[in-house]
Amino acid sequence: MKKNIAGTEIDVNEEGYLTDMSQWNEAIAAAIAVEEGIGALGDGHMKVVRYLREQQAKGAALTIRSMGKSGVVTTKELYDLFPGGPLKKSSKIAGIPKPVGCI
Amino acid sequence: MSDDKQPVKKMSIIVSRGSLDGIYPALIMANGARMEGIEASLFFTFFGLNALANKTLDSLKVSTVGNSALNMAMPMLGLPMTMPFPTWMGAIPGVSAFATRLMNKEMEKLDIPPVREFLELISDSGGKIYACKLAMDMFKLKKEDLMERVDGVLTVGDFYNESAGAGTHILFT
Numbered sequence: 001m002k003k004n005i006a007g008t009e010i011d012v013n014e015e016g017y018l019t020d021m022s023q024w025n026e027a028i029a030a031a032i033a034v035e036e037g038i039g040a041l042g043d044g045h046m047k048v049v050r051y052l053r054e055q056q057a058k059g060a061a062l063t064i065r066s067m068g069k070s071g072v073v074t075t076k077e078l079y080d081l082f083p084g085g086p087l088k089k090s091s092k093i094a095g096i097p098k099p100v101g102c103i
Numbered sequence: 104m105s106d107d108k109q110p111v112k113k114m115s116i117i118v119s120r121g122s123l124d125g126i127y128p129a130l131i132m133a134n135g136a137r138m139e140g141i142e143a144s145l146f147f148t149f150f151g152l153n154a155l156a157n158k159t160l161d162s163l164k165v166s167t168v169g170n171s172a173l174n175m176a177m178p179m180l181g182l183p184m185t186m187p188f189p190t191w192m193g194a195i196p197g198v199s200a201f202a203t204r205l206m207n208k209e210m211e212k213l214d215i216p217p218v219r220e221f222l223e224l225i226s227d228s229g230g231k232i233y234a235c236k237l238a239m240d241m242f243k244l245k246k247e248d249l250m251e252r253v254d255g256v257l258t259v260g261d262f263y264n265e266s267a268g269a270g271t272h273i274l275f276t
Contacts, residue, residue, distance in 0.1 A: 063214040064138055065224060075227035084140035086228075102135050103214050 006031040017091070017098050021056060024095030032093045037084065041093070044081050048073050052094040062087060063103045112270030113142035115262070119276065121150030121159075122166040123203055123218075127210075129276045130154075130221045137228040145225070146262050148235035152242060155234055155249040160218050165202045167193030173202075180205070219250060226252040233257045233265070 003012045006027040011019045016032070018024055029049060033041050041049070051072045055062055064087055068075035082089040087099050114136045118129040129151075133143040153159040167173060168190060175182035192198055207217070216224060226232055231254045239245070239256055246256055257265065266273055 061214070064134065064228070065214050065216055065220075068224065068227070075224055079137070079228050085138065087138055101214070102131060 015092075015098060018095040019097075021053065021095045024053070028095065029093045032095075036089050036092060038082060038089060038093065044073070044077065045090075045093070048078065048081060048090050049094040052090055052096055056094070056096040061101060062091070062099050063101050065103060110270060111136075111141050111272055113144070113266070113268060113272070115144045115146065115266035115271055115273045117262075117273070117275045118145060118147045118151035118154065119149045121153030121163070122170075123163040123206065124165050124170070125276070126151065126154045126163060126218065127215070129274075130218070130225065131215070132274065132276075133225050133230050134221070134228065137225065137230050143225065143230040144233065144262075144265060145230065146233045146235060146257065148238045149241075152234060152238050152244060152249075154218055154222070155232070155253055156242075156244060157248060157250055160222075160250060163203075163218060164199045165206050167199045167202050169193075222250060222252055226254075231265070233262065235259070235262075 001012060001014065002009050003016070004010070008023070008028065010023050010028065013019055016035075018028075026046075030041055033039065033045070038045070048067075051070060052062065060066075064075065064078070067073060067078055067087065073081070078086040078090070091097065091099055114132065116129045116133055118126060120126065129145060133145050136143040147155050153163060165173075167188065170188075170193070173188040173193070174184050175186040175188055176184035215221070222232060232252055234244075234246075234249055234253055234256045236256050236258045246253065
């Protein structure tokens, strides 16, 4: 389905995750962040978002454990930055698919 | 039918078993709750304290005796799930350690951390870790004997108070 985010028509799934990560830009990230109740994105958020996109491009499976060990962010910081769903919300903002694992 | 689904707000999970296969499901459920923005508390009682005691927590084993659900597929031997794991085999020295090693290897592949790291992860994510006072007394354990992330030693009453609130679910494992 299509959704207008930050003035652009974007392909998303029924949960609002981008289905084509190449359609992503920072304005879209900012708009999704507001929608998800995260508010304005700071450097800390963007570091995570960029890391997620790099990992996704590599095809790596993302887990909360691997994030904590990434050196980009600690587990605590990740929960503070994206309250209410650290990996789910950050992935949505990063324009990558919803993480499928349980860890 | 109503679409008005009441969200789960908090999971209070009681862990009463002390084998590796007894403890992991609770840790996975607690971590999974935090990842969904759901509060999580773990209350370790009876043999569940094995997961908190520094002396035992890094060497927990899969129970290969009296575990009728264990089959030859589960210890990742590549045999069919329909083939039971014979109890007499489980009693042979080293078999439990072997099954444990196989299971740990499979879990590591799925990025499931070892017990100590898993507890630290849950604690870092804002989950709470409690030990049961009665079980502590019974096993002659002190707070210093437990891993450092334990948030407190609670009575059953304290635990129920801690679990109070609409949207809390209490789960016994």
